[in-house]
Amino acid sequence: MKGVIFALAGGFFLTFQSVANATISNQIGTWQAAAMTQLTGFVLAVLIVLALRDRSYRDLGQVPKLYASGGALAAIVLFSNITAVHLMGVTLTIGIFLIAQLVAAIIIDKFGWFDMMKKNISRTQIIGVALMILGVVVLKI
Structure with a gap:
């Protein structure tokens, strides 16, 4: 049940994020909006890690490079999403x-x-x- 709740939340927030990013991109540009989204997401994630006092970040060097590149994929996802919202x-x-x-x-x-x-x-x-x-x-x- 917990997984379903997180999946539903992710779906709702993805939709809200799509609208927000499309609106932001009208003012500052698509790649700039994607960068801002990535940056604010990074800051929030770091704050949550610090608040939880989770020290597993010390093992980041053990993460295979292919999987560590997920953030780069997120930039492409954001750009694609923003552009698609404007077009469709x-x-x-x-x-x-x-x-x-x-x-x-x-x-x-x-x-x-x-x-x-x-x-x-x-x-x-x-x-x-x-x-x-x-x-x-x-x-x-």
């Missing part, structure tokens, strides 16, 4: 982002990429993604 609006952007995330997740599960355990992909999962695509097509009409 929030609803279509989030719908298409969700489909892309599901397709990527299915591929990662299927092949066990990024040290994830391989999982069989069922026909119902494929049908679910197809229905989401149909839903986005309906939203577009």
Whole structure:
């Protein structure tokens, strides 16, 4: 249940962040808005680590470089999201982002990429993604 609550919160906050970033980018530019978002997220994360007195940051050198580059991917995600919101609006952007995330997740599960355990992909999962695509097509009409 705790995972569901965090997933719901993440989804809601991603949508709010998309709108805020698109608005900010109108004033200062898309890459600048992405940089500001990354910076404020970094500051908040550091403050939370300090407040929790979590010292596991000492092990950062042990994190493989591929995984340590996740922040760079986040910059691309932010830029893509901001640009898509300007071009298509929030609803279509989030719908298409969700489909892309599901397709990527299915591929990662299927092949066990990024040290994830391989999982069989069922026909119902494929049908679910197809229905989401149909839903986005309906939203577009």
